[in-house]
Amino acid sequence: MKEYHCGTLVPGCDWHTRHEEEAEVIRRAIEHMREAHGETVIRETMVEAIRSRIQNVRQAA
Ligand SMILES: [Zn+2]
Secondary structure: OOEEEEEOOOOOOEEEEEOOOOHHHHHHHHHHHHHHHHOOOOOHHHHHHHHHOOOOOOOOO
């Protein structure tokens, strides 16, 4: 299970998401950046910043 907290990249934001697939977590995070933070241009550096902040989490039973 992969988890991403937007607050690690955008201080003060408490949005987070988790999914089995890292690609899906990144897709959702980018969608969130567009909708919540007005980032219309998603740069490769931003994708890398998101990817580097994704954590592995144990799936809750
Ligand atoms: Zn956010």
